[in-house]
Amino acid sequence: MGNIWIGIDTGGTFTDLVLVDQETGEYCYHKLPTTTSDPSKAILEGVDEIIRLARRRPEEVAFLVLGTTLATNAVLEGKTAPTGMLTTRGFRDVLELARQRRPHYFNLDILKPEPPVKRDCRIEVGGRIDHDGSVSTPLSEDDVRAAANILRDKGVQAVAICFMHSYANPEHEEQAKAMVQKMLPGVYLCTSSEVLAEFREYERFATTAVNASLMPIMDRYLERFVQGVKNLGINRIPRVMQSNGGAVSPAAVRRMPVNTFFSGPAGGVIGTVGLGRQLGIDNMITFDMGGTSTDVCLIKKGEPAKKNERQMGGFPVRTRTLDIHTIGAGGGSLAWIDAGGLLKVGPQSAGAYPGPAAYGRGGTRPTVTDANVVLGRLNPRQLLGGRMKMYPENAQKAFEDELGEHLSGDSVKAAAGILEIVNVNMIGALRVISVEQGEDPRDFTLVAFGGAGPLHAADVARTIGMRRVLVPPRPGLLCALGQLHADVRGDFSLTRMLPTTPDSLPTLNTSVKELRTQGERWLSGETEQREDAHFEWLVDLRYVGQNGELILPLPQERLTTADLDQLTAAFHQRHELLYGYKMDEHAVEIVTLRLVVRAKRPTPPAEHAQLEGSDIEKAIVEHRDVWFPETGFVGTPVYDRERLPIGCTFSGPAIVEQMDTTTVVPPGAKVSHDKYGYLMIEMEPAAAGKAK
Structure with a gap:
């Protein structure tokens, strides 16, 4: 068995790779443009190149994990597979009826999102299961056969089977799935009871339909990836990062591709948790700015915030994810003039190709990267340690050609305006995860990473009132490094509508046992280290008649009457804390049981800074x-980060350059460089603003 670990993060502009030798602690880093037509091509090229750069052999690779945004891009771009649906008679239009809310309350011209399954591919069948799991009407096998024939003629590649109340009894869905498998052997299938065994039919149907539409795409992509890794001579089965921060097998992702929507950004959050543990910092906000988007996440007391539902392509996808808020603001975000003559930035991006004008790949429209070049913040000659030539004259021409007539030909003014706009957009994202959640961002450290994060972090932090910015040693590669910190993790849920009374105990304990069986079965296919697995139990509760739930931990796996009393009291207390009141006399209802299965993995070793001494002038x-x-x-000194000695300090204005990013230090800020190679930027009190 080898001792080499490789983490991969493929984004819209660059594919990042990190290789570490677990025994020696030696690291190797690599970055190359993403091949947007087939992301697996750049991934495999990068793996081959980084192994050779590290002078190692493929057979030494013991762990390889991938973070990917393929599923996200497929949904947002409408490039999912042709999909069909079998559903209960009378519920064909659930995906379009939704919650009967317009996408925008005050704009009647916005079109509703296109469902992942077209209406003529949603086929109703006879049969009905009631809310308590009892069979009201047997499944019509003739209807299922007829539906399968219709979907065959439609040429669908995937089928979602979504019946009413299948969370209470999956019998009809399993029966229909077995029949469709025989009739349509080449079609991908999933049932709503497999994907999301929870009530609320719209969210369950939407999640299952999106999952089915992604199965063919992710299966083909992962097949190329897995086979390509094998062809390189790597004998270990690779892993894929999930939105919940866990790394699982490709087989698990093929069944549940909806779990990878925040696969890439999740690596950065998990990596930040790891560095926070190393440095003793508990409260952090991640600031991951890449080529096409910016992702932010709040980490409090060492735990990242989490959510159970995200909107993807206008539809709710219920799956456990890190609470990562994303906006269309990145280095490749395009500047444009709206109908009223106002300057706008994003969300459209130049991507990897043609890319920003300064990259010289054919881009002609100004971007945030071009603005940084014009303002001298980015090296006008080269990036990626000299491997990528820059063309500042192209950036200047892009401003003159596209924005000149609107901004009196002042390219500096235009570039400064672009930076101000994109920074304001990112401040809005920070507010969503902090101020709007009752948290003061001034109590947190902003951790800047991504290829463009350190370029903008200090300006964003001091505007919102944050005093400290932490820049990791390899910020442009932290998402790839974070993949190596991921444990094996799976999330499971089961709706059981029950009062918190002793009469519910038999059903509750049976359901908990059912979830454990499901979790153990999943775990057996994911890891051989089952003895290290941890089972965490949670439950959704609400007052009877409420439409929203609160998640609380279960006191123990085998519940007693005392546990239910304790759970009820904890719910009242939590409700009062969040909403300012409680209703002690009102009945409390258990809605959904949840299980988190986690198998811990070793963490990669810390990388220590190499240079010692005190002569910081040699780094200029x-x-x-x-x-x-x-x-x-x-006039501003430009430092080579690789030459910064351990323990040095300096003040802004300054620029710090390295292979994967550039850090901007504003005037008045102070920077310290610790033994692990982290840069801590501290703003003076006068420079720090107030949280707005």
Whole structure:
């Protein structure tokens, strides 16, 4: 068995790779443009190249994990597979009726999102299961056969089977699935009871339909990836990062591709949790700015915030995810003029190809990256440690051609305006996960990573009032590094509508046992280290008649009357804390039981900074004019991060360059460089604003 670990994060612009030797602690890093037509091509090229760069052999690779946004892009771009649906008679239009809310309350011209299954491919069949799991009407096998024939003629590649109340009794869905498998052997199938065994038919139907529509795409992609890894000579089965922060087998992802919507960004959050543990920092906000988007997540007391539902392509997808908020603001975000003559930035992106104008790949429209080049913040000659040539004249021309007539030909003013707009957009994202959740961002450290995060982090932090910005040693590669911190994790749920009274105990304990069986079965296919697995039990509760639930931990796996009393009291207390009141006299209802299965993995070793000494002047590679809001252009020292000695300190204005990113230090800020290679930027009290 080898001792080499490789983490991969494939984004819209670049594919990042990290290789570490678990025995020696030696790291190797690599970055190359994403092949958007087939992301697996750049991934496999990158794996081959980083192994050779590290002078190692493929057979030494013991662990390889991938973070991917393929499922997200497929849904957002409408490039999912042709999909059919079998549903209970009378419920064909659930996906379009939804919650009967318009996408925008005050704009009647916005079209409703296109369902993942077209209406003529949603076929009703006879049969009905009641809310208590009893069979009201037997499943019509003739209807199922007729539906399968119709869907065959429609040429669907996947089928979602969504029957009413299947969370209470999956019998009809399993029966229909077995029949369709025989009639349509090449079609991908999933049932709503497999995907989401929870009540609320719209969310369950939508999640299952999206999952089915992604199965052919993810299966083909992962087949190329797995086979390509094998062809390279790597004998270990690779892993794939999930939205919940766990790494699982490709087989698990093929069954449940909806679990990978935040696969790539989740790596950055998990990596931040790891570095926070290393440095003793509990409260952090991640700031991951890449080429096409910015992802932010709040981490409190070492635990990232989580959610059970996300909107994807206009439809609710109920699956356990880290609470990562994403906006269309990245280095490749395009600047444009709206109908009223106002300057806008994003969400459209130049992507990897043609990319920003300064990259010289054919891009002609100005982007955030081009603005940073014009303002001297990015190296005008080269990026990626000299492997990527820059063309500042192209950036200048893009501003003159696209924005010149609207902004009096002042490219500096236009570039400064672009930075201000994109920073305001990102401040709005930080507010969503902090201020709007009752948290003061001034109590947190902003952790900047991604290829563009350190470029903007200090300006964003001081505007919102945050005093400290932490820049990891390899910020442009933290998402890839974070993949190596991921445990094996699976989330399972089961709706059981029951009062918190002793009469419910037999059903509750039977359901808990059913969930444990499901979790153990899943775990047996994911890891051989089953003795290290941890089972965490949670439950959704609400007052009878409420439409929303609160999640609380179960006191223990085998419940007693005392446990139910304790759970009820905890719910009243939690409800009062969140909403300002409680109703002690009102009945409390158990809605959904939840299980988190986690098998811990070893963590990668910390990388120590190499240079010691105190001569920081040797790290200065040049002085160049850089624009700052408070000074305009000013002569600024540019530091090579690889040459910064351990323990050094310096003040802004300054630029710190490295292979994977550039860090901007504003005037008045102070920077310290610790033994692990982290940069801590601290803003002076006068420079720090107030949380707005």
